[in-house]
Amino acid sequence: MAQKANVLVVEDEQKIRTALADFLEFHDFAVVQAVDGLEAQRIVRDKKFDLILLDLMLPKISGEQLCAKWRQEGLQTPVIMLTAKGQEKEKIAGLELGADDYITKPFSLEELLARVKAVLRRTDPGRAVGKIFKFGDVDVDIAALTVRCDKKEIEISRREAQIIQFFAANPNRAISREELYEKVWGEEMSEFGTRTTDMHIAKLRSKIEKNTNEPQIIKTVRGTGYKYESG
Numbered sequence: 122m123a124q125k126a127n128v129l130v131v132e133d134e135q136k137i138r139t140a141l142a143d144f145l146e147f148h149d150f151a152v153v154q155a156v157d158g159l160e161a162q163r164i165v166r167d168k169k170f171d172l173i174l175l176d177l178m179l180p181k182i183s184g185e186q187l188c189a190k191w192r193q194e195g196l197q198t199p200v201i202m203l204t205a206k207g208q209e210k211e212k213i214a215g216l217e218l219g220a221d222d223y224i225t226k227p228f229s230l231e232e233l234l235a236r237v238k239a240v241l242r243r244t245d246p247g248r249a250v251g252k253i254f255k256f257g258d259v260d261v262d263i264a265a266l267t268v269r270c271d272k273k274e275i276e277i278s279r280r281e282a283q284i285i286q287f288f289a290a291n292p293n294r295a296i297s298r299e300e301l302y303e304k305v306w307g308e309e310m311s312e313f314g315t316r317t318t319d320m321h322i323a324k325l326r327s328k329i330e331k332n333t334n335e336p337q338i339i340k341t342v343r344g345t346g347y348k349y350e351s352g
């Protein structure tokens with residue numbers, strides 16, 4: 122049986138928090154609840170989540186501050202911000218601080234479920250290919266965030282794991298930078314996006330390719346982007 126996705130719900134309003142938790146549990150998620158930012162911080166220190174639903178307006182430490190702090194500390198768990206109507210500015214700030222999506226209150230639970238699933242798909246696009254698999258001549262362990270080649274074990278970032286998963290799920294096909302950026306980062310292509318994808322591919326190649334001048338796993342497709350060649 123597939124493992125349940127772990128979701129942390131951070132919301133001070135008891136009614137909303139309970140409703141969210143019940144609904145997500147009903148839909149087969151494992152849910153932990155936090156009533157404020159400090160509790161959320163404590164919980165996240167001890168347990169790994171697949172997704173965090175984070176209310177913006179929280180006592181003690183706000184959702185915004187918390188999200189910024191987590192990203193500074195390198196936490197890469199996807200975050201969906203829960204905002205109230207009219208908090209447009211905060212939404213934008215939230216996305217800049219590293220939230221993956223936001224949803225405006227009042228929202229329907231079905232709408233929330235669709236967002237949750239979309240973010241999980243986007244941040245783990247290669248779910249179907251399994252947790253440990255071969256990528257070229259490299260063994261990739263997605264859960265541990267490591268790659269192993271020539272008996273060396275190298276750590277990879279969550280983003281690098283997402284890139285590998287995306288290529289693994291789309292072998293033998295030229296992938297444009299645009300598509301890569303949109304599917305893995307979940308954002309529309311921009312000048313910044315082009316640089317971001319190139320930088321990440323270069324770094325990933327340095328970890329998995331024997332010779333980065335002649336990459337054999339993630340090949341360059343001139344004028345287009347990249348291609349993962351699978352035997």
Ligand code: CA
Pocket residue numbers: 132133134176177178179
């Ligand atoms: Ca609140």
